[in-house]
Amino acid sequence: MILTSVLQGLPFADRLQIDELEKLSALAEVINFHDGDVITEQFSTSDKYFLLLEGTVAYQLNVGDQRGALEVGKSKDKWTPIGWSGFREPYRYATTGIAVGKTKVIAWKNKELRQLFNEFPKIGLHVLSSSLLLSTNLLSNAREAWMRGAVAVSANDFQHKNSYTSFQDKGPQQSYLEFLRQSSFFNPFADWHLAKLSKISVTNKYEAGTILLSKDQKADKFMILKSGKVALNFITNDKKIFTSDILQETGQVILWSAASFDAVPNAMELVVLEPIEVVELNRIDLLVLYEEFPHLGMMFMYRLLWLLGSALKAIRAQVITQTFDREFLTIQTMIEQAGAQISVCSDLYKIPVFLSEKVTQGEAFDLIDLLSEKGDATEKNLAHLFRKITMPLRREYLFMEGLKQMTHHVIKAGENKSSRELRNECAQLFERAVSYVDIKINGLENIPKDAGNIFIYNHLLNHPYYTLPNNFQITLDSHFISMLLYKYYKDSGLRVVRIGKGPEYGHQDYYNKLGHLGVFTQDSDTKNQSPEEKRMLRNAFFEEAGNKLKEGTNLILSPEGTSRETQQSPVDFKPGAFLIANHSNIDPLIVPVAIAFFDKRISKTQLGVVVKKPFRLSEVLDKNKPFKDELRAFLTRYSKQYRSYVQEAIALAEN
Numbered sequence: 183m184i185l186t187s188v189l190q191g192l193p194f195a196d197r198l199q200i201d202e203l204e205k206l207s208a209l210a211e212v213i214n215f216h217d218g219d220v221i222t223e224q225f226s227t228s229d230k231y232f233l234l235l236e237g238t239v240a241y242q243l244n245v246g247d248q249r250g251a252l253e254v255g256k257s258k259d260k261w262t263p264i265g266w267s268g269f270r271e272p273y274r275y276a277t278t279g280i281a282v283g284k285t286k287v288i289a290w291k292n293k294e295l296r297q298l299f300n301e302f303p304k305i306g307l308h309v310l311s312s313s314l315l316l317s318t319n320l321l322s323n324a325r326e327a328w329m330r331g332a333v334a335v336s337a338n339d340f341q342h343k344n345s346y347t348s349f350q351d352k353g354p355q356q357s358y359l360e361f362l363r364q365s366s367f368f369n370p371f372a373d374w375h376l377a378k379l380s381k382i383s384v385t386n387k388y389e390a391g392t393i394l395l396s397k398d399q400k401a402d403k404f405m406i407l408k409s410g411k412v413a414l415n416f417i418t419n420d421k422k423i424f425t426s427d428i429l430q431e432t433g434q435v436i437l438w439s440a441a442s443f444d445a446v447p448n449a450m451e452l453v454v455l456e457p458i459e460v461v462e463l464n465r466i467d468l469l470v471l472y473e474e475f476p477h478l479g480m481m482f483m484y485r486l487l488w489l490l491g492s493a494l495k496a497i498r499a500q501v502i503t504q505t506f507d508r509e510f511l512t513i514q515t516m517i518e519q520a521g522a523q524i525s526v527c528s529d530l531y532k533i534p535v536f537l538s539e540k541v542t543q544g545e546a547f548d549l550i551d552l553l554s555e556k557g558d559a560t561e562k563n564l565a566h567l568f569r570k571i572t573m574p575l576r577r578e579y580l581f582m583e584g585l586k587q588m589t590h591h592v593i594k595a596g597e598n599k600s601s602r603e604l605r606n607e608c609a610q611l612f613e614r615a616v617s618y619v620d621i622k623i624n625g626l627e628n629i630p631k632d633a634g635n636i637f638i639y640n641h642l643l644n645h646p647y648y649t650l651p652n653n654f655q656i657t658l659d660s661h662f663i664s665m666l667l668y669k670y671y672k673d674s675g676l677r678v679v680r681i682g683k684g685p686e687y688g689h690q691d692y693y694n695k696l697g698h699l700g701v702f703t704q705d706s707d708t709k710n711q712s713p714e715e716k717r718m719l720r721n722a723f724f725e726e727a728g729n730k731l732k733e734g735t736n737l738i739l740s741p742e743g744t745s746r747e748t749q750q751s752p753v754d755f756k757p758g759a760f761l762i763a764n765h766s767n768i769d770p771l772i773v774p775v776a777i778a779f780f781d782k783r784i785s786k787t788q789l790g791v792v793v794k795k796p797f798r799l800s801e802v803l804d805k806n807k808p809f810k811d812e813l814r815a816f817l818t819r820y821s822k823q824y825r826s827y828v829q830e831a832i833a834l835a836e837n
Contacts, residue, residue: 185210188235188288193261193316194308194444202305209294215281221264222279225518228268230289233261237285241277241320243498243515251278254498255323263313268292270488272523276495303477310483311443317490318446324497325416325426325449358383361461365406365433366559367485375478382467387459394437394452401440401448402465410458412436415451426497427570428455438489440465441482443472496567513537513568523560529553530561533568541651543579547572574785577618581784582648584615585656592695601697602673608696609668612661619784621662622834625793628773633671634734635771635796637663638759640752640828641740642781654692659780662791663738675736678727678758699727699737701758728766737762741817748778751828755821757813763799764809771796776827778835790835794827 186207189195195203212235215221221232224244238258242251254277257264264287267276273292299306358380362368368376385408388394395401397417412429429436429452439446441463472479495516514534517524524530529549536546550572554565588611595604644655664674677698693700701723727737739762741755763770778790802820803812 185212185288191261192233192312194312197308198305202302205298205302206290206305206309209290209298210288211290213287213289215285215287217281217283219281219285220278221281221285221287222275222277224275224278226275228265228273228275228292230265231268231292231295232264232287232289234258234264235260235286235288238282239264239285240280240282242280243277255320256282257320259316259319261312262316265292266313266317266487267491269296269310269313269484270491272520276491299480303480306480307443307472307476307483310480310487314442314483314486314490315444315446317487321490321494321497322449324494358461361408361433362406365435366563367406367433367435367489369559370485371478371481375475375481378471378475378478379463382463382471383461384463385459386462387457388454389457390454392454394454395448395450397449397451399448400445401437403437404440404463404465404468405435405437405460407434407436408432408459408461411455412458413453413455415453416449417451423451426450431566435489436460438486441468442486443469443479443483492563492567496570512571516564516567520560520564524564525558528557528561530557530564537572537575540579540582540647543575544583547576547579578783578785581615581618582650584611584618585648586650588612588615589650589654589656589692592692595695601695605664605674605676605696605698606668606672608661609665609674612665613669616662616665619789621789621791623791623793624830624834625795628793628795629666629670630771630773630796632734633673633675633736634731634768635736635773636731636759636763637667637675637736637738637773637775638741639663639738639775639777640824641742641745642751642777642779643745643747645781645783647783659777660738660740662777662780663775667736667738671736673735675738676730678737678739678762699723699730724762724765727762728768731762731766731770732768745781747781748828748832752821752824755817755824757817760799760813760817764813769798769800771798774824774827776824776831778828778831788835790831790833792827792831792834 186200186204189203189207189210198206213232215237221239222228222230224242234257238256239262240253241255241257243254244251264279265275267274269292295309296306299309359373359376362371362376362379362383363373368379371379388410394405394412407429409432410430413425414427414429416424416426418424436452439448468479468482472482517530517534530553533546533549536542536549550565550568553561554569555562557565588608591611592604592608639659641657642659644658648658649655660677660679664677668674677693677696678701679693679698730737739759741757741759742751742753743756743758744753746753759772763772773796774794776792776794779787780789782789802816803809
């Protein structure tokens with residue numbers, strides 16, 4: 183009776199009779215845990231289901247690879263369900279639950295609880311519905327953790343013609359019963375369940391642009407997709423939109439919260455991308471059915487928990503990816519979680535191996551898409567989640583493929599092609615590659631109308647991930663500026679590049695073919711040159727650079743002479759770019775371009791570019807004072823000022 187009295191505080195207690203509460207109470211026990219005690223253990227058989235009475239529970243995911251566990255959420259609200267994954271296959275705990283401080287719970291043996299639900303489905307309906315409602319905060323927490331580290335991805339990223347997205351045939355017209363039967367959501371439902379649901383089903387169509395559900399709106403219709411596409415968007419408090427998924431598979435549930443007995447709060451937006459046809463069931467009609475057939479209602483709650491678990495698994499997997507920067511590790515963890523549900527002969531086991539190497543990632547994406555269409559039920563479900571997880575990596579893969587094609591095009595170009603023509607083709611190929619990259623740009627209005635300018639930029643290190651198979655690294659920042667100039671002037675300009683050392687002949691051949699201006703630096707092979715030879719080469723370089731400016735050609739170079747990470751950029755400027763301007767005798771415009779995060783992986787960040795107002799040397803140096811002294815003072819002053827430009831680019835990328 184004491185436990186029955188406690189259970190009367192349950193959120194759904196007023197929906198049950200006292201004898202039904204007593205049946206729940208008879209199977210329950212109170213358990214006290216101390217700080218650090220394990221309540222549930224990931225992958226273990228879920229033998230117990232818990233409700234939190236007092237204290238806090240932290241949830242951890244073991245991500246393998248000797249990296250320990252990652253905390254993915256906490257619960258401290260009374261009546262929070264713990265271990266509800268035991269209500270769905272494979273009946274194993276999805277996370278490790280750890281007591282934080284003194285923690286008290288009510289516990290039931292899962293086997294006994296499920297037997298009780300089968301005998302008294304009304305009890306099962308309300309226990310499961312309450313579990314669903316009180317667990318949605320875990321999804322919100324996971325989503326917020328993901329968005330904090332995610333790049334805002336638009337629906338267009340999911341729909342790109344090369345994004346490996348698979349499309350399903352709409353197929354012939356079906357009866358409602360046949361249609362529901364082929365949806366994976368309704369797999370466990372009995373035929374009489376589906377027959378009852380068919381009678382309250384209707385078909386509707388919605389045009390592109392229709393908002394099916396807004397943030398904070400409660401769904402009043404349960405929908406199953408027949409054809410078309412819907413974007414699932416998460417909107418942050420500062421109005422950033424993250425497209426988490428494109429829903430487009432026949433039989434996919436797109437408004438599941440309407441079927442919950444307890445109205446579930448909503449933190450997302452569903453927008454129709456392409457005209458859709460759906461099967462709809464009104465929430466009111468479902469609630470009436472639940473009242474008449476509680477077993478049907480209980481089955482719905484089981485399946486909604488299955489959907490919630492799948493959504494949690496997908497979001498948490500993306501958090502793991504952000505944390506450890508290794509997608510294949512995330513997918514390996516998800517495969518381990520599925521455990522015995524996967525056949526030992528499944529091709530799913532190949533996917534983490536293919537993903538672990540850049541040269542085989544394309545095979546991984548093809549295999550994921552194949553299994554999402556033609557695999558068994560478990561393979562399809564996991565492959566669909568893998569498609570979400572790998573979306574940023576797919577864009578990065580396509581970017582890398584673009585870099586490889588660009589490099590190959592330059593290296594294999596015939597002798598009959600002019601360097602100018604090849605440079606412009608290179609810029610166009612880079613533009614294709616960079617179309618997969620999220621770049622924010624401010625200040626384009628500062629690009630001069632006429633050519634013949636010097637574009638300077640802070641030079642960033644290349645991320646080692648972008649080393650091509652032949653160990654060649656494309657300088658992304660300078661290629662980007664060349665591409666930008668091509669878009670404005672139909673000429674990509676000339677870059678001033680370091681003449682490499684002997685072992686770097688591949689690097690040198692690439693830039694020689696493009697006809698860029700080579701300059702000797704302290705990192706070049708100059709040990710066999712006399713001081714006079716070095717002076718002659720320097721003067722010849724200044725003359726050539728000046729002539730190019732006079733001809734109306736843009737020059738691109740970094741005043742630093744070296745590369746750094748974004749947070750260290752720029753280092754003190756060297757005088758080279760400004761000596762070119764001075765030697766040209768035409769006082770050209772100097773256009774500062776500040777860049778951020780070109781040293782990072784594009785799947786993990788946004789890039790920022792800020793073009794500042796151009797200036798001439800005559801505007802910043804006093805002609806009445808010695809040129810060298812004036813230039814030295816200007817470089818000291820301007821290097822510090824340029825750091826503020828880089829901070830602008832950082833802020834642009836991060837906001």
